[in-house]
Amino acid sequence: MSAVGLLFFVAIVGLTLFVTYLASKRTNSASEFYTAGGGLTGWQNGIAIAGDYLSAASFLGIAGAIALNGFDGFFYSIGYLVAYLVVLYIVAEPLRNLGKYTLADMITARFNQQKIRGAAAVSTLTIVLFYMIAQLVGAGALIQLLLGIDYWIAVLLVGIMMTTYVLWGGMAATSWVQIIKAVLLMIGTIIISFLVLMKFDFNILKMFSDVKTATPAGDAFLSPGVKYTNGIDTMSMMIALVFGTAGLPHILMRFFTVKDAKTARSSVVYATWIVGIFYILTIFLGFGAAAFVGSSDIIAANAAGNMAAPLLAQALGGDLLMSFVSAVAFATILAVVAGLVLSGASAFAHDIYGQIIKKGNVTEKEQMKAARFASIGVSLISIILALGAQSMNVAFLVSLAFCIAASANLPVIIYTIYWKRFNTTGALAAMLTGLFTALILVALSPNIWSPEGTAILTGTALFPLTNPAIVSVPAGFIAGYVGSVLSAKADERKYAEVAVKANTGLK
Amino acid sequence: MEQKVERVERSQPVHDYESIAASPEFKSLVRKKNRFLLPVVIFFLLFYFTLPLLTSFSTVLNKPVIGDITLVWIFALAQFVMTWTLCMLYVKKANQFDSEADQVLTKHHKSEGDRL
Secondary structure (H helix, E strand, O other): OOHHHHHHHHHHHHHHHHHHHHHHOOOOOHHHHHHHHHOEOHHHHHHHHHHHHOOHHHHHHHHHHHHHHOHHHHHHHHHHHHHHHHHHHHHHHHHHHHOOOOHHHHHHOOOOOHHHHHHHHHHHHHHHHHHHHHHHHHHHHHHHHHHOOOHHHHHHHHHHHHHHHHHHHHHHHHHHHHHHHHHHHHHHHHHHHHHHHHHOOOOHHHHHHHHHHHOOOHHHHHOOOOOOOOHHHHHHHHHHHHHHHHHOHHHHHHHHOEOOHHHHHHHHHHHHHHHHHHHHHHHHHHHHHHHHOOHHHHHHHOOOOOOHHHHHHHHHHHHHHHHHHHHHHHHHHHHHHHHHHHHHHHHHHHHHHHHHHOOOOOOHHHHHHHHHHHHHHHHHHHHHHHHHOOOOOHHHHHHHHHHHHHHHHHHHHHHHHHOOOOOHHHHHHHHHHHHHHHHHHHHOOOOOEEOOOOOOEEOOOOOOOOOOHHHHHHHHHHHHHHHHHHOOOOOHHHHHHHHHHHHHOOO | OHHHHHHHHHOOOOOOHHHHHHOHHHHHHHHHHHHHHHHHHHHHHHHHHHHHHHHHHOOHHHOEEEOOEEHHHHHHHHHHHHHHHHHHHHHHHHHHHHHHHHHHHHHHHHHHHHHO
């Protein structure tokens, strides 16, 4: 690691800690801790949503996937982007109008029962944990490569940083870390893309023709089918990608950090533009890496292709650009895990402790204390799990988190807002069926079982697909429907209240 | 049990949600919203899933159309254009719905004021 590289790291860590210090002076109430007091503007929250979304998995993972698999790597970009339409058209505004801090708040706005809140908190925590382990394992491996330090030290370092941001700065610090990182990430990506285009004489056609001679896949690189050969599995993955975002707790939580539904709407629009432009640029990152780094060097650095973007930066801009990009990747990981800690902590402290155990009878001070303890708890658990999960495939953990979000959370969100006949039995059935179908099918899938011993356990997978969304998402919807229809009538007066609030923002 | 929990909720000062929900203005707002949202959602989901369906079960998108750029990249780009377009369309429509929602609320506040 060069002196310049170290300087970039120190600068980024210093800047984020300074922001945390500023935020800590204003973080005195539960509302400020969880949602920055609802005081973010549309563009601030929009950049922060984009930041939450452009995780290390997107930046490093998609660039690598396109570099190695051509078009097949671009599937992720498409799925993640169109997912914003699901968020905008179906979920964002009603959620903002009905909820306070968490997803469970929104569902219990209609069904005020402890078991419903409990189930929502459990599914939130499950998703957060899977997502978090994925980010921490990826972070550990990346920092190990970049800084040349041991995996466990890397994981601890990230763990301590994320806990610091959340503990002292709450949502305000987390959001600003997210904003700083998103801006740096866009700058880095635009610089690399510009350099790649320059190498191809600013000719996109030349880029496409040159890249197919540069990769082992040849002509096939420009067409689908290099990696995904099982059509049903591809469909299943695309279902998880497009419906998962609208159920991810750390994304949903972002809609409570603005003052009203109108601002929530405008932040989704900002995020959609930023994320869309970023994903278009992933083509240049991927193609650039394929042409100027070469797939054998990419695979040599990391079999999954995660080092493609930093290696490309080095090939185009030397150590300086490489150091900048690595520091940005580090900031990306820090920002995303901090957001995850916060959403996990809110499920623990607000839903389970505040509303279920203490039945809402908590003082502001107790709430803050619980939230901080929960943040430490969530951080500790995920650090310990990540230390034991070093060899697990990161992409699989992320896609699992998306799949659970789509199966357990999305059906209940949609029914709660739009279906008059929906009731408590249906809500419980939808959440639990979605959650357990996804978990059980993954436990039986080729991710876990492989006859050659290349997965976690040796043996034949009982369920053939790597992503179970094509089964578990409909299972969640069907369970919610059947559960509602077979049980007692819904409370129509309560639905009138939910419909009025969701559509007009009346409090 | 459910009734009890309900009553606790209702002990706070709340609006008369049922009369708003039953008002013709509110009903027309919800109808207009759904008439806009539902077709668009169906459209973008169909458009989106057409891509993996075609790549998984046919090779029509593998054909080069502009130089070496194959049709699948054009279709993928169309997904981006669609997302941005529908995003802007939503904001435009939602702003119209906002003013209608405000009218519903103003009328409601007035009638609530009359009763007091």
